Amino acid sequence: MPSLTSLVRLVLPRRCVACGAPGEWMCERCGPRLRPLAAPLCVRCGAPTALAVSSCRACSRLRWLTSARSALWLEGPALALLGRWKRGEISPARLSAALMVHELPRPPVDAIAVVPAVGDRRLLRGADPPAELAVELARWWEVPVVPLLRRTRGVRPQRGLDAAARRGNVRGAFAARAGPCSLALVDDVYTTGATAARCAGRAPSTCMWSRSPARPSIGPLRARRPMADSV
Numbered sequence: 001m002p003s004l005t006s007l008v009r010l011v012l013p014r015r016c017v018a019c020g021a022p023g024e025w026m027c028e029r030c031g032p033r034l035r036p037l038a039a040p041l042c043v044r045c046g047a048p049t050a051l052a053v054s055s056c057r058a059c060s061r062l063r064w065l066t067s068a069r070s071a072l073w074l075e076g077p078a079l080a081l082l083g084r085w086k087r088g089e090i091s092p093a094r095l096s097a098a099l100m101v102h103e104l105p106r107p108p109v110d111a112i113a114v115v116p117a118v119g120d121r122r123l124l125r126g127a128d129p130p131a132e133l134a135v136e137l138a139r140w141w142e143v144p145v146v147p148l149l150r151r152t153r154g155v156r157p158q159r160g161l162d163a164a165a166r167r168g169n170v171r172g173a174f175a176a177r178a179g180p181c182s183l184a185l186v187d188d189v190y191t192t193g194a195t196a197a198r199c200a201g202r203a204p205s206t207c208m209w210s211r212s213p214a215r216p217s218i219g220p221l222r223a224r225r226p227m228a229d230s231v
Contacts, residue, residue: 016030017080017081018033036072045059045067046068061163061194062193063197064197068209068210068212069104069212071102074217082129085129086188098136100212106141110180111146111180113147115186115195115199141184146183147177149202150174153172155169166191170194171198176199184208188212191215
């Protein structure tokens with residue numbers, strides 16, 4: 001199987017997306033610093049745990065999500081890549097999709113749905129990373145992208161908010177139409193799962209797998225007893 005660095009070189013222009021050094025798609029200094037998530041992880045939500053567990057504290061608010069996974073830790077070159085993408089400076093959708101396919105097994109889904117962007121921010125940035133990423137993942141997985149979700153109101157940026165504030169910030173912020181029985185929900189970053197859980201809650205009859213390129217590093221979580229109504 002090809003390395004992460006070779007995948008990076010395959011799909012990006014000949015300039016390091018992280019540090020801007022000319023010559024290679026990702027320079028020899030930055031490529032090896034991409035750090036995939038590795039076990040032990042929570043089987044359900046992908047959070048780091050001290051031991052492999054079927055569910056953890058982070059799962060208590062994810063009742064409608066089947067599972068959540070991210071490919072990389074949001075640090076170093078991955079943080080630079082996604083930050084520049086969010087600002088509309090680059091469009092590394094092919095790279096991000098390739099890294100996700102390399103690191104994550106294909107979920108058993110019939111289609112892909114996208115966490116919808118806030119309209120004014122999309123216009124300001126000139127980029128919609130989750131939508132761009134979904135198009136590339138659809139090619140790898142050979143499934144359609146469906147317009148399942150829409151925003152019903154604006155929200156403040158989630159950055160800097162704790163888990164409870166994030167949940168409150170996106171409460172009632174999404175609506176969904178009927179869709180396939182199983183979907184991959186694509187976003188650019190997975191932090192606490194608040195946004196993904198709210199999106200999944202709008203389509204409770206759909207089995208929804210959350211997938212993203214990266215998640216920020218947090219300390220190991222403790223295992224917990226599964227909730228009676230957990231999916």
